[in-house]
Amino acid sequence: MQYVSTRGAAPVLGFEDVLLAGLARDGGLYVPKSWPRFTEDDIRAMRGLPYSEVAVRVMLPFLGGAIAEDEFRAIVKDAYATFDHAAVTPLVQLDQRNWVLELFQGPTLAFKDVALQLLGRLFDHVLAKRGQRVTIVGATSGDTGSAAIEACRDRANIDIFILHPKGRTSEVQRRQMTSVLSSNVHNIALAGTFDDCQDLVKAMFNDTDFRDRMGLSAVNSINWARIMAQIVYYFVAAVALGAPDRKVAFTVPTGNFGNVYAGYGARAMGLPIETLVVGSNSNDILARFFASGAMTAAPVVPTISPSMDIQISSNFERLLFDLLDRDGAAVTAALNRFRAEGRFEVTQAQLDRALAIFAGNRVDEDATLATVKAVWEESGYLLDPHTAVGVASARGIATDPTVPMVVLATAHPAKFPDAVEKATGRRPALPPRLADLYEREERLSDLPNDLAAVQEFVAARARAAREAA
Ligand SMILES: *Cc1c(COP(=O)(O)O)cnc(C)c1O
Numbered sequence: 001m002q003y004v005s006t007r008g009a010a011p012v013l014g015f016e017d018v019l020l021a022g023l024a025r026d027g028g029l030y031v032p033k034s035w036p037r038f039t040e041d042d043i044r045a046m047r048g049l050p051y052s053e054v055a056v057r058v059m060l061p062f063l064g065g066a067i068a069e070d071e072f073r074a075i076v077k078d079a080y081a082t083f084d085h086a087a088v089t090p091l092v093q094l095d096q097r098n099w100v101l102e103l104f105q106g107p108t109l110a111f112k113d114v115a116l117q118l119l120g121r122l123f124d125h126v127l128a129k130r131g132q133r134v135t136i137v138g139a140t141s142g143d144t145g146s147a148a149i150e151a152c153r154d155r156a157n158i159d160i161f162i163l164h165p166k167g168r169t170s171e172v173q174r175r176q177m178t179s180v181l182s183s184n185v186h187n188i189a190l191a192g193t194f195d196d197c198q199d200l201v202k203a204m205f206n207d208t209d210f211r212d213r214m215g216l217s218a219v220n221s222i223n224w225a226r227i228m229a230q231i232v233y234y235f236v237a238a239v240a241l242g243a244p245d246r247k248v249a250f251t252v253p254t255g256n257f258g259n260v261y262a263g264y265g266a267r268a269m270g271l272p273i274e275t276l277v278v279g280s281n282s283n284d285i286l287a288r289f290f291a292s293g294a295m296t297a298a299p300v301v302p303t304i305s306p307s308m309d310i311q312i313s314s315n316f317e318r319l320l321f322d323l324l325d326r327d328g329a330a331v332t333a334a335l336n337r338f339r340a341e342g343r344f345e346v347t348q349a350q351l352d353r354a355l356a357i358f359a360g361n362r363v364d365e366d367a368t369l370a371t372v373k374a375v376w377e378e379s380g381y382l383l384d385p386h387t388a389v390g391v392a393s394a395r396g397i398a399t400d401p402t403v404p405m406v407v408l409a410t411a412h413p414a415k416f417p418d419a420v421e422k423a424t425g426r427r428p429a430l431p432p433r434l435a436d437l438y439e440r441e442e443r444l445s446d447l448p449n450d451l452a453a454v455q456e457f458v459a460a461r462a463r464a465a466r467e468a469a
Contacts, residue, residue: 001014001015001032001033001036001061001062001063001064002014002032002033002064003015003018003030003031003032003033003224004030004031004032004033004326004328005024005025005026005028005029005030005328006024006028006029006030006031006317006318006320006321006328006331007024007026007027007028007328007331007332008026008028008327008328008329008331008332009026009028009328009332010024010025010026010028011025012033013030014064014066015062015063015064015066015067016066016126018030018224018225019119019122019123019126019223019224019225020123020126020127020134020217022217022218022219022220022222022223023222026328026332028317028328028331028332029222029224029314029315029317029318029321030224031224031318031321032062035265035268035269036061036062036269037269037270038269038270038271039270040244040245040270042057042270043235043239043243043244043270043271044244044245046235046236046239047239051080051087051088051089051232051233051236052073052076052077052080052088053073054232054235054236054239055076055080055229055232056069056072056073056076058231058232058235058269059072059076059228059229059231059232060072062228066126067122067125071125075118075121075122075125076118078121079117079118079121080117080118082106082107082113082117082150083105083106083113083117084105084106084431084433085102085105088105088114088233088236089101089102089103089105089114089233089236089237090102090105091237091240091241091406092381094375094378094379094381094391094407095378095379097401097404097405098391098394098395098404098405098406098407099237099241099404099405099406099407100381100383100387100391100406100407100409101233101237101406101407101408101409102409103233103408103409103410104384104409104410104411104412104415106147106150107146107147107150107433108146108147108150108176109411109412109414109415109431109434110143110144110147110307110410110411110412110415111259111408111409111410111411112144112147113147113150113151114229114230114232114233115225115226115227115229115230116147116148116150116151116219116226117150117151118225118229119151119219119223119225119226119229120150120151120152120153120155120158120219121155122225123152123155123157123158123217123219124155124156124157124158127157127158128156128157132157132215132464133157133158133159133215133463133464133467134157134158134159134215134216134217134464135158135159135160135161135214135215135216135217135458135462135464135465136148136152136158136159136160136161136216136217136218136219137160137161137162137163137201137204137205137216137218137458138160138161138162138163138201138218138219138220139162139163139164139194139197139198139200139201140162140163140164140169140177140194140197141164141165141168141169141194141306142164142168142169142170142173142174143173143306143307144307145162145164145173145177146173146176146177146180148160148162148219149162149176149177149180149185149187150180151219152184152185152219153180153182153184153185154182154184155184158184159184159186159461159462159463159464160184160185160186161186161188161457161458161461161462162177162185162186162187162188163188163190163197163200163201163454164177164187164188164189164190164194164197165189165190165192165193165194165196165197166189166190166191166192166446167189168193168194171438172415172417172430172437174442174444175437175438175440175442176434176437177444178442178443178444179437179440179441179442179443181441181443184463186445186457186458186461187443187444187445188444188445188447188454188457189444189445189446189447190447190448190449190454191446191447191448191449192449196449200449200451200454203451204216204451204454204455204458205218207455210455210459213459213464213465214458214459214462214464214465215462215464215465221256221258221314221315222256222258222314222315226258227258227261227262227265227315227318228262228265230258230259230262231262231263231265231266231269233408234250234262234263234266234271234273235266235271237250237406238266238271238272238273238406241404241406242404243271243272244270244271244272246272246403246404247272247273247274247400247403248271248272248273248274248403248404248405248406249273249274249275249276249277249399249400249403249404249405249406250263250273250275250276250277250405250406250407250408251276251277251279251390251391251393251394251405251406251407251408252276252277252278252279252390252408253279253305253308253386253387253389253390253393253407253408253410254278254279254280254286254308254313255307255308255309255310255313256310256313256314256315257278257286257313257314257315257316257318257319258314258315259408259410260276260278260358261315261316261318261319263276264276264319264357264358267357273357274399274400274403275357275358275359275399275403276357276358276359277358277359277360277361277393277394277397277399277405278290278358278359278360278361278393279361279363279389279390279392279393279394280308280360280361280362280363280389280393281303281305281308281309281362281363281364281365281368281389282301282303282362282364282365283298283300283301283303283308283309283310283311284360284362285297285298285310285311285312285313286313286316286360287360287361287362288360289360290351290354290355290358290359290360291360292345293345293346293347293348293350293351294343294344294345295312295316295338295343295344295345296342296343297311297312297338297342297343298311299311303365303368303385304365304368304369304385304416304418304419305368305385305386305388305389305416307386307410307411308386308389312338317331317335319354320334320346323346323350323353323354324346324350359397359399361392361393361396361397362393363388363389363392363393363396367392368385368388368389368392368419369385369388369419369422369423370392370423371383371388371389371391371392371395372385372388372419372420372423372424373423373424375388375391376423376424376426382413382420382424382426382428383409383413383420384409384410384411384412384413384415384416384419384420385416385419385420386410386411386416387407387408387409387410387411390407390408390409390410391407394407412428412431413428414428414429414430414431414434445457
């Protein structure tokens with residue numbers, strides 16, 4: 001299996017190099033040169049299999065032999081053993097038509113665990129084989145840092161440093177990060193804002209000498225292996241609902257377009273997906289694109305579904321590559337125009353091709369809260385605000401009523417208790433695995449908003465650096 005960059009000017013790479021590279025050298029994102037295809041019989045044969053076995057079958061073609069099947073099976077089983085539910089991603093019925101696919105049964109209660117639990121282990125495996133170490137650095141406003149920490153904790157060849165703005169995350173968010181006491185996990189409480197944290201991380205990557213000495217790397221949402229891991233649950237859910245002999249539709253609460261792009265991949269691999277509904281909150285750049293064919297920048301507004309508060313969806317570039325007939329120069333031109341003018345558009349024919357698969361919908365704050373309340377009253381099921389955007393998007397769009405609709409549930413309601421309580425009057429309890437979170441010991445380091453101080457801190461602790469010295 002070979003991977004090409006969406007900008008067309010980076011080397012073609014195999015799986016291991018794509019995994020470790022993340023972003024392509026031309027600034028593009030890696031995608032498979034061609035999608036592996038499953039026959040209807042292949043898909044039928046997935047019925048009744050455990051999650052990890054479907055995962056091995058779906059992902060193996062993407063590895064191109066880089067990891068032996070038995071070794072890969074062991075890695076996959078180990079990754080999903082960290083989940084709280086035997087089905088890993090259980091399906092729950094909401095009403096006669098709509099189902100919820102719970103992607104939040106992992107260690108940090110959000111769907112990013114599904115990809116990151118595997119990614120951390122894949123990194124470690126490939127690094128061990130190559131005798132290398134990496135230093136992961138990242139910034140978080142509170143929401144996603146814990147998933148990266150849980151992915152990297154105790155990995156033999158990875159050290160992770162996560163910067164969060166001191167005093168500006170919720171207590172649950174901070175404790176989910178700082179109560180991980182593994183020696184390779186370093187939480188930095190920065191005297192500054194989230195933007196300061198991001199600027200420092202960028203500055204560390206831009207310091208090429210520092211970057212090379214530390215073996216800096218990232219596990220961000222553009223990494224191909226994250227998409228690959230997310231394709232699996234589309235197969236698991238669709239097969240449980242009758243695929244390939246029955247079509248299935250999905251609705252995805254969307255931010256960076258990674259999750260819904262994985263659904264596009266599953267469809268390209270032969271899964272009979274009727275529609276992919278892209279659910280947006282008030283940050284509706286994608287909904288406006290699907291309505292008009294124009295991508296137009298707008299300022300980010302904070303919402304009660306903060307993981308979807310984005311200005312530009314980085315993974316959309318992967319879809320754009322296909323809409324522009326895999327012409328890397330055309331993708332580069334469109335994105336340069338977006339950077340310069342805050343806008344690019346596709347032709348009506350290109351938009352029509354997207355609309356044959358995707359539909360966009362936008363849900364505002366009131367409708368999100370009303371949906372949390374309505375579903376609680378109808379079914380006694382608590383939705384988190386991100387999933388509620390999904391349910392409202394699914395219900396607000398006309399699709400074939402005989403096709404089951406699966407809404408991806410991207411966070412546990414206890415992760416966003418204030419919004420849930422506001423809508424229903426009920427404060428969701430943390431699941432047993434986190435019930436003692438408030439009693440756990442914390443470890444974190446206070447640092448000033450100063451690049452030299454942060455670099456010194458990292459250099460003193462990163463094992464990759466000690467080896468090079
Ligand atoms: C990251 C995230 C999303 C958005 O997923 P994308 O792949 O970025 O579209 C939605 N909901 C939650 C809870 C998330 O953490």
